[in-house]
Amino acid sequence: MGQYGQEHVSTAEELMQELRIKATEHLIREEWQDSIQVYSRFIKLCQEQISNTHQQDQITKLQKSLCLALSNRAECLFRQRDLSLGLRDCDQALEIDSAHVKSLVCKGKILLSFNRYSMALDCFKAALLDPQENANLETLNGYLDKCKKLEFQSKTGYFDLSDWVLSGFRGKPPEMAEYIGPVQIKRSELSGRGLFAIKNIDAGTVMLVTKAIATERGIVSAGGPSENAQMVMWKNFVDKVVESAIKCKRIHQLISTLSAGEDGDNLEVPEISLFRPEAELGCQSNEKPDMVKILSILDVNSLVEDSVSAKVFGKNSDYYGIGLWVLASFINHSCKPNARRLHVGDHVVVHASRDIKAGEEITFAYFDVFCPLEKRKEMSLTWGFQCACKRCKFEEEVCSKQDMKEIEMLLERGIDAGSVVFRLEERMRRWTVRGNERGYLRASFWNAYGEAYGSEKLIRKWRGRIPATDVVVDSVVDVNGSDDRLLRLLREELSRGGGNVVDMEKTMKLSRGIYGKVVKKQAMRSLLELGSQEQML
């Protein structure tokens, strides 16, 4: 940039001409930052010239140049994801010429990134009114279709990834809108705030679709990423989050609603409307992001994509990914979860993994909950909390019984899994453990149940003395929601010829609980028929 100061330029007009050429060259070469800098000099000069000029025709000419420069700078800012500044430039350009097509298109693209679909639609529609835009008709119509589709998704929560699944996840992940279903944030009995259903929700229903503030991915290697690779990823991830917070006050504001690990009772309960795209853009606070607070927030709220209660669709499945999805961060852990997540590109879809009643808290498992209480306690401590869910409270009492300790010991000794199941079932009858609570204990001793029901030999040996597969599966689904292990067991039962139409329907319901209703029947069948979800996903 210094070069311009050293050059001899006779008039402001000549300097403007030089800056315009230079800025355009940078723009063509996609050197966004350089182009922004040169356009900024041009814009300042142009504005000075406008205020120093009294001739109307000269002012009109300068304003035209200013409008174009603002629009071009907005495009560069958009490419750099500096959306708030880009939007400001578009608005300034449109104040000069409300029908300026380049500014309308750029504003539309920025509004799309802010998930303001109907406002974006208005911009593209206005751009189409210009008769000279015939050349760009296809592109503009493409944007119109995209806005309409995303607007529909964001209003209805209807998402369909079936074509993408059926194509074997070819190409980029499908476009997805952000969506907030029938949920609200309230104070939780588990800890601090949590997300709650405000009406009955059936298994597979999408409750939330949120785009990540930032993600960082590394290629999965055997044995997982090395410590060093994890540290580099974490640093890159933190940098991305901080950059987003600096560039967009709204993002900063949203991140600031998250827990930084403080006492849950002192945390404010934000209105869900704050997270809707219609909430004010680029608002209030001028505070600089507080690095220490952001680091604590990321510690408490970041999610990994391939966790136990999540599925990763498409290309991402080859990667180990970490991200921050703001609204999903209000979801607490429970050892009797009712939700799962599906990762599609940078979006996370949270859906019900079993039927949920109005008023119930929405939870997913942060770690594997198909294991005994002691193991779960260890895992929740590594997450920095002590689980306060009902299942843990129940098991705290029952697992102190001497009989339970004996069953645990038998399991550890590797005794016939059918015998462990038999003993536990017999104890549960004796202690009159009912309904949900049976599901709790069956999930806790899943190692034994999975082994006993997964082996034809053991099924034959224990037939009549232990409950039927579907009884066990049903009771575990009731408390834990759908899970691959339950689905696998049912499918094995079906393939052994033990299944009927009801079981097929049960299998479909379980699959919906795992993948959500975003995968329709035919695509779901193909996932199941291939019988190799793990390979495909």
Ligand SMILES: C[S@@+](CC[C@H](N)C(=O)[O-])C[C@H]1O[C@@H](n2cnc3c(N)ncnc32)[C@H](O)[C@@H]1O
């Ligand atoms: C991602 S945040 C969940 C939202 C949080 N409750 C809030 O108010 O912002 C994760 C934190 O919530 C708390 N938490 C989540 N599930 C919990 C559970 N089952 N029992 C106790 N604390 C839990 C823990 O402090 C955990 O570090």
